[in-house]
Amino acid sequence: MDTPQTTTFHKTYQERGYCSRTGYARIREVLRACCWLYNQSLEQRKNTYLADGKGMTMYRQMKGLTQLRKEQQFWRDIGLTVSRGVLVRVDRSFKAFFRRVKAGEKPGYPRFKPHQRYQCIELASVTAGMVKGNRIKVKGLPVIRIRPNRELPDSSQLKALRIGMHGRILTVDLVYEEEQNILAPVDMEQADLSHDTVVGIDVGVNERMTFSDGNTVSRRVIDRSRETKLQQSISRCQRGSNRRRKAVATFAREKRRNTVRNRNECHRLTTAIVQNYQKIAVEKLAIKNMSRKGGSRKRGLNRSMMEQAWGMLFQQLRYKAEWAGRQFVEVDPRYTSKTCSRCGEVRKEKLAVYRVFVCPLCGYTEDRDLNAAKNILQRGWGYPAQSFSRAEKDILVQLSI
Ligand SMILES: [Zn+2]
Known part of the structure; x- marks a missing residue:
């Protein structure tokens, strides 16, 4: 049997997280360390560029991370996916910077972050085991409990995980891959429908x-x-x-x-x-x-x-x-509120002057916003505002006088 083809989407569920008192302190500690690593990586990229005119890649930086983990117990205690997540983030901000340079925009160079503004732990990769029921477990971080008020998708569909600390509030972003959920078409015949579809x-x-x-x-x-x-x-x-x-x-x-x-x-x-x-x-x-x-x-x-x-x-x-x-x-938004949605005539006056649209040609009178909405509908889906020929327009002019 043929199954209809569906597209998949990434959908984020943001939940409030809870953990123990020491847990919050630990998350703050890790955030500070991540912030330090972020700033270090930025500096490293800048210095390598200044020294030999070449950019630093994420993979070279990851080698540096391996060294850091060898030297310091603190980084060994934290899951590799947490510290790599920092480098991914640095890489992303550089990519965005260069993309915008290429596009001829005026981007700002990636900035050092003060620890107050570094509020999110992002994981480089996720495994299904990180979410078990309502508990989230990542190496080096405390167990975080969530209380979702809707059912979360199966954790095998988990694509990304972010842990944010905003003041005293802990949030968990769970990104899942889901299939498109096509709604039944709106029924034209439905009795209680007080509007068009x-x-x-x-x-x-x-x-x-x-x-x-x-x-x-x-x-x-x-x-x-x-x-x-x-x-x-x-x-x-x-x-x-x-x-x-x-x-x-x-x-x-x-x-x-x-x-x-x-x-x-x-x-x-x-x-x-x-x-x-x-x-x-x-x-x-x-x-x-x-x-x-x-x-x-x-x-x-x-x-x-x-x-x-x-x-x-x-x-x-x-x-x-x-x-x-x-x-x-x-x-295209141009003249949507100045055009007559019935005959297509454009009014030339300044916009702020009138709340009610009155067509100088056919005399059509309508609330300005409603008239604009009708124009937008017509432009989008070609639904006719009644059109008139030039000759008919002339007659209408005479009538309105
Ligand atoms: Zn008109």
Whole structure:
């Protein structure tokens, strides 16, 4: 029997990790050592290059690691995959650097990391035995317990493992290879479906998302009062004091909580979209150009745009759509909010002037975002906004006067 061909994906499960009190201390100790090794390897690469004009390869550095392990008990106690993981990471940052140089971008040279910013133990390779039930065991590290609230795939599918320490919070990223999980197509005949199965999505600041069928997701409002308060309490503490250190940790925890909250919210949204629509079109965003870095001086707009987290939304949509066998396109965003979705006429006025789109030609009146969403749908999937010939347009002009 023929089995339908499926693609495999790498899927990351991030779980919170727990270990003993001494365990946390041990993880911190290993992290510090890894950070040292990272900086050493960076320096070695730089020095070899300066000395004989040649780059250092990862494999030569791994030989150096063997020497280090011969000399020091500490490194022998830690699994080879942990220390090699550091070199893999160095290699990756160099590769990224050279790739960007080649592409004519302006990359920054890989930097030394202070230990506060070295927060993740990455393994060079994994074995199925590292995850047993809810316990993670890596040589040289304490046993880490996780409490997944969903079933994890079989550990034979484990592809990568990362252990992160963010303040006092331990996280474990488990990367598994999984087969594509194609969803059943959205049923057109379904009685309770209050929307089309094909959708164009416009993103904006007034409404976070506007769907071409009229649905909207409202603007994201973040309560920052707690964050502000914590920040103020930091500034009241004396520099270098214990109290200040604690206040910084509390602030970091609050920040992280908000990050996770935001990510989860995006996940709920994108999952719902992928479940409800068969074909999805969005505009291709150049967020860089819109934010302050890109030259815009309007800080207010910049910030509220950032908070809508469109980049994350689209990224999630992209892979979830692929995962579920849905179709996803990004369309040219030019004039989507200035074009009439009924007759195709382009309005030339400045954007900020009107909230409601009124077509000067055919008189079509629609919410600006909804009109844009309809244009995006049409560009993405060719769904007709009714088209009119030139002659018909002329008649329409007369009618609207
Ligand atoms: Zn029109």
